[in-house]
Amino acid sequence: MADQPAAPARAGYLRLAGLTKVFPGEGGPQGAAVAGIDLEVAHGELLAVLGPSGCGKSTTLRMIAGLIEPSAGTVEVGGRDITRLPVHRRDMGVVFQSYALFPHLDVFRNVAFGLEMRKTAKSEVRTRVARALDLVRLGHLGDRRVSQLSGGQQQRVALARALVIEPAVLLLDEPLSNLDAQLRGAMRDEIRRIHDETGITTVFVTHDQREALSMADRVAVMNAGRVEQLGTPEEVYERPSGRFTAEFVGRANLLPGTVTATHGAGGGAGAEVAIPGLGTVRATGDAVTPEGRATVMLRPHRITLRAAGKADAGPRGTVLSAGYSGEVIGYRVRAAHDGPELEVEHPAGAGTAFGPGAEVLIGWDDAAPRLVADDGDPA
Amino acid sequence: MRSGPVARIGWAVLLTVLYLFLLAPVIIVFIESFDTSTYLRFPPQGFSLEPYRQVFANPDFQAGLKVSAVTAATTTLLALLCGVPAALALTRLRFRGRGAVEAAFLSPLLVPNIVLGLALLILFAPIPLTDTYWGLILAHLGVTIPYVVRTVTAALAGADPRAEEAAATLGAGPFTVFRRVTLPAIRPGLFSGGIIAFLLSFDETVISLFVSGHTVRPLPVAVLQYVEYRSDPSIAALSVCLVLLSVVAVVLVERGLGLRRSLRP
Ligand SMILES: Nc1ncnc2c1ncn2[C@@H]1O[C@H](COP(=O)(O)OP(=O)(O)OP(=O)(O)O)[C@@H](O)[C@H]1O
């Protein structure tokens, strides 16, 4: 960050540099609520901030919006430092988790509020509010009281209210967490569609990894006030940088072992790792300790189980339990007799189902094993 | 709760007796206010509206009514102007010594009015603020602001601070946020607080006795001084008028509170 103070043509439209918040009375062993975040969001990008409860997602978002004053660091939009700019002059649309609609105004007046603040002409207010309400598919409910709306409808009013001002940046703080599963799925697609239609730079906070992976252009995985990893959904899922990301973004078997050989470098790097009970596993990645130890990540759905015949070679295991959950069957399998316990997922209805005690052969997709830095921070 | 008919009748009787006990003075005063006799005694000697005519013709009462109305109106306005920002600060800001400030705002409620009155007399006499409108209003502010702070604080507790933040992100400055979002949310509380302040000031007697004089004499003090020398049905008539005023105010407060309830989703 300290290099090139006046770099021209910045890639980041929204830039956070060293953004930190220490709440009064905090700063014990836990440290700051937000501990120095550096982040760049490109113009028109949809970035998801994903992390567990209490990791500082809302605090970060509220600092971007200007609702919380940072203890240190800067917020820039379009190359302009807005760290000290008051909330009402920042031109940011915010959708709160609780929606925070104005209870004394009807739907139309709620959405029109931001335009009225901008002294937009009456006729233009009417057309723009109507367009925003159409965008969230609420065109017919303009004169409803907000208390007469369902949760999903209120959420869409909040979205329309934030969108209608065509803000520089749209900030969404877990806007879907109060909705039921079905509505959440629909709203997820809706928000992505609206984002694509409007092209507004968007930061979307969530603790739901499926939401983050399915909606975002890039995902910032947060833990304990820091960004653990920033990358495309595929990157954070397939190539997590550390144990925390591997376990928080989807489920993972993390298997420690001894490196017997390494090859390649950079993107093509790989290693052979001897894992007790599984034999030698070929994995991609370069996260190898100087002592020659490594941790291999295997996603449960990329492991296959076959009924074991007497003569079959390869790693074997015993099914400990099987759990049916509609689309998949989740198994727990003990590799060898004293090897690691594995989580395995099979599509339900495909192939043989195994019961507890069954002897199985354990196999996996060749591309699946991935080296993950063991930051010693189990999720 | 399930109860037999005997228990229910028992409750009804008890409640009726209780209400009669509470209302008896009002009823007796109401009956007496139409008496034709020249002094107060029960039962009345006849029926006439003469006592009411006397009340409205009495120059002391006329002057007192004017003083009380002006004082109560000004007090209410000022109490709201001081109490609302105080309540806002107490609910929306986190600052060192918040508890102490809150206690300071509510402490006049703990001091007996007679002590307050005496203290104010000692304080006001040399300035001199005794026997002036401003003295009276200042004194009444001391006892009305705590109530305004309380009602407005309660109203603010029910208002969503996130809605205020949302308004700010949409481009509303602090004052606009207050006017367009906070104020509508606490309006019923303001309304009740204002009416309570008005009634308190209008009825206030003890403190007023200390700080008022001959030129600026509020109605309750005028009434007190009147009954020192005489007691005739016109005092009963005046009481009825005051009770009616209070009843109207309480109904308005009820409306205000009811309104607040209906605003909740
Ligand atoms: N006003 C505050 N005063 C003191 N501490 C706070 C305040 N707001 C948040 N914190 C603390 O800061 C940390 C981060 O909080 P934050 O609300 O940003 O978490 P989050 O990631 O949004 O969590 P969630 O998913 O539960 O909403 C938490 O430990 C929280 O207790």
Ligand SMILES: [Mg+2]
């Ligand atoms: Mg949060």
